[in-house]
Amino acid sequence: ENAIIEEAFSTLKKTHVIIDDYHIDFEHRVQIANDDKTKQRPIKRVEMNKEEGGRLREARFMPNPIVPSSSFHGLVGLRKIFIDSFMKSIDLKSVNDWEKRKYEIVEKAKLGILHEGQLVGKQCEANWIVEQLEKVKDKTKKDIGECCVYIYTLESFLYKILNHAMRLIGDIDHENSWQSAQLTDEMIAAYQHVARSKDPRRSFQAFTSCSRNRAKAEQFGNALFVLNAENRISYRTLNMDISALSTYPDEEEILIRPGRSFKIERVEFDKTKNKHIIYLTSISTSDAN
Incomplete structure (x- = not known):
């Protein structure tokens, strides 16, 4: 808005x-x-003073868990269940196929956004978002991608609906990033159990927003995720620094791609901050453990 x-x-x-x-x-x-x-x-009308920093958007960086019993999914390698299903539904077979059909795909996205906007009573927002896509539909894949990232960073109905749908997947009934969370005792116990298990690998199936700024990420929630990619050459392929494209660059947002797998290293309780600290390490399907 x-x-x-x-x-x-x-x-x-x-x-x-x-x-x-x-x-x-x-x-x-x-x-x-x-x-x-x-x-x-x-x-x-007040112009934001970017020098002062500010808080992260709580709803974005600390989403309420959608799945009641868990906030993660079983290991599915680098499969992106939601995105793979979308690609299958429109018979999109490869990146080259996307290049040839980008105009068609953008048109489908526009129709979907208008439909979802109507369902939640946000038609004005939906129309404005569609106008942004209309401006780039004839441009390069890079231009379209950057526009999509920009739209995703907006405080709008779209990213909330998208991640809500993606987090429902699996529900039967030297670079660190941080994300806060409000976890139940059962969820914390689940992380502790998995960390001690023989196979502590799990995955995120939704787009997940983290921050490079730990102090900001610690401002809310009863748990802090520390995502470690210190020794991984493939860090940039696993996560995207979208701060330069964001409407809110001061959030220093790192976007974890859906389907990315991680290892739950350990769970500690920080008495000074009164938070559980959950340490994760990005992994690939080729990692033995």
Whole structure:
């Protein structure tokens, strides 16, 4: 929503902008509810001071676990179940195939975003996101990819719906990154059990956001994941530093690709911070342990 508002005010020089739940009158600096014009509140445009840093977005960097009994999945190597299913559904066989069919795929993505936006009452957001894709649909795969990353970093309905769906997968009923979490006692016990087991390998099936900034990641939650890729040459293929493309570069966001596997090394309790620290190491299917 912030991107829509800022574009309307700064770029398009509009006197007002309509969002899904409200509209803003720039001249009178007031926000008005779309369903009840008597619900109004004053607004003020404030430019963020990037020098001051700030908190991470809690909902993004500390998602509530979707699967009740676990926050991880069994080892499936580098299979990306959700993405593989998508590729199969549109008969996409290879990267070269994607290059040839990128226009078609972007069009399918636009239709899907509009549909999901309508379902959750976010049609204005969906229309704006689709407009961003429309601008790059005839450009290179790199341009389209960068646009998709930018869209993913926005505070919108899209990344929440995407990761919600991906985290439901498997539900039957020298570089470190950090992610906070609010885990139940049962979930913490599950990590401890797996760490002591003969095969402590597991996987994340959703896109998972972490930060290079440990201090920011420690601001919330009762657990902290420390993802270690210190000795891995393939770090960049496993994780993506998307801070340069993000709407919020100060979050220093590292995006873990879906289907990436890791080894649960150990679980410790930090009494000074009152948090469980869960140490993970990125692995590949070729790793013996």
